[in-house]
Amino acid sequence: SEDARSLLSQIVGTENVISSQRLYVSASPCLEVAPASADEACEVLRLAANKAWAVVPAGAETWLDAGNPMRRVDLVISTRRMQRIIEHEPADLVATAEAGMTLDTFNAELGRAGQWLALDPPDDGRATLGGVVATGMSGAQSYGFGSSRGSVIGMRVALADGRIIKAGGRVVKNVAGYDLCKLFTGSYGTLGLILELTFKLRPRPARTSTVIAFGTLDSLMHAARATLDARLLPVAVELLSRGVVERLSIPNEGTHPAMLIRYAGMPETVAYQCKQTINLLRNDPMIASYSVFDEDASYWRGLAALPLEEAHTL
Numbered sequence: 001s002e003d004a005r006s007l008l009s010q011i012v013g014t015e016n017v018i019s020s021q022r023l024y025v026s027a028s029p030c031l032e033v034a035p036a037s038a039d040e041a042c043e044v045l046r047l048a049a050n051k052a053w054a055v056v057p058a059g060a061e062t063w064l065d066a067g068n069p070m071r072r073v074d075l076v077i078s079t080r081r082m083q084r085i086i087e088h089e090p091a092d093l094v095a096t097a098e099a100g101m102t103l104d105t106f107n108a109e110l111g112r113a114g115q116w117l118a119l120d121p122p123d124d125g126r127a128t129l130g131g132v133v134a135t136g137m138s139g140a141q142s143y144g145f146g147s148s149r150g151s152v153i154g155m156r157v158a159l160a161d162g163r164i165i166k167a168g169g170r171v172v173k174n175v176a177g178y179d180l181c182k183l184f185t186g187s188y189g190t191l192g193l194i195l196e197l198t199f200k201l202r203p204r205p206a207r208t209s210t211v212i213a214f215g216t217l218d219s220l221m222h223a224a225r226a227t228l229d230a231r232l233l234p235v236a237v238e239l240l241s242r243g244v245v246e247r248l249s250i251p252n253e254g255t256h257p258a259m260l261i262r263y264a265g266m267p268e269t270v271a272y273q274c275k276q277t278i279n280l281l282r283n284d285p286m287i288a289s290y291s292v293f294d295e296d297a298s299y300w301r302g303l304a305a306l307p308l309e310e311a312h313t314l
Contacts, residue, residue, distance in 0.1 A: 008033050011043050020076055032076040038156065038164065038195045041077060045193065046162035048075055057189035059100060059131030062308055067188060077193055079130050085109055086196060094170055096198040099130025115201045118145035124305035130194040136186025139304050144235025152181045154198030170198050205264035210296035211277045214256040219286035226280045227261055232273045236262040248302045256288050262296065
C-alpha cells in the first residue's frame with residue numbers, strides 16, 4: 001500500500017523502496033526495500049514486526065525459489081546497499097564485511113594482500129556474501145577448501161523483531177558455547193537477516209593447474225578413484241558431460257565426457273601432482289586423451305556459473 005511505501009521511505013529513502021514481482025510466490029506484488037546500514041535494516045524489521053508483514057531477506061535474489069514455495073511475501077529486505085569491508089587483518093587471515101558485498105568484490109579486495117575466501121558456490125558474479133552463507137552452498141572446490149560452514153567464524157544477525165545478536169567473533173579458535181554461525185549458515189534467511197560476516201581466509205595459491213582427461217565414463221571414474229587413492233590431494237575432481245564440455249569451451253576432440261582434476265599450491269608441488277596424475281592416466285587404455293592447463297580459472301568460473309543460467313540443456 002502507499003502507506004507502507006511512505007513509512008519505509010522515511011527509513012531508507014523513497015528511491016530505495018520499489019515494487020517487486022520477481023519472487024516465486026502468489027501473483028500479488030510486494031515491496032522491496034534496500035537499507036544502507038544495520039541500523040536502517042533493524043528499523044525496517046521493527047516496523048515489519050509491528051505491522052505483521054511477512055518478510056524475506058535477499059541478496060542477489062538468485063535462490064529465492066529454492067525449497068518450499070513461499071505462501072506470502074509482503075516485504076523483501078535486500079542487502080544490496082550494504083557492501084563495505086569493515087575490517088581486514090592480513091596477519092591473522094581474518095576479514096569482516098557487510099552481507100551485501102559480492103564474493104567477487106570481496107576476493108578482489110583481499111587479493112591485494114595475496115589472500116582470498118576459498119569458496120566457489122554457484123555464482124555468475126552476483127552472489128553476495130550473505131547469500132552464500134544463508135544458502136550454505138559450495139562448489140567443486142569444497143573438496144579441497146571446505147564449505148562456507150567451515151569458513152564463517154563470526155556474524156551479526158538481525159532477528160525478526162529488529163534485535164541484533166552476535167555469534168562467534170574475530171578469532172579463529174573460538175569454541176566457547178554453541179556455534180550459532182553454523183545454525184544460521186544454510187538457514188535460507190528463515191532465522192534472521194545476516195548483516196555482517198567474519199571469515200577465516202587463505203593465502204592465494206602460487207599456482208593452479210587442471211588436468212583434463214577424456215574417455216569413457218567407467219575409465220574416468222576409475223581414474224578419479226585412483227587419483228584419490230594415491231593421496232595427491234586435489235582441490236577439486238569433477239566429471240563433466242559432453243554438453244558441459246562444449247559450454248565451457250574446453251578444447252577437445254571426439255564425443256567423450258571429461259574429468260577435471262585441479263591442484264593448487266606451491267609451483268613445485270603442483271607440478272609433481274600433475275605429473276603423477278598423468279602417470280595414472282597413462283595406465284588406462286580407455287582414456288582417449290589428457291592435458292594439463294595452467295590457465296584454468298575460466299573453466300572453474302564457468303562451471304560455477306552454470307546453475308544460474310536461466311535455460312540450459314546439458
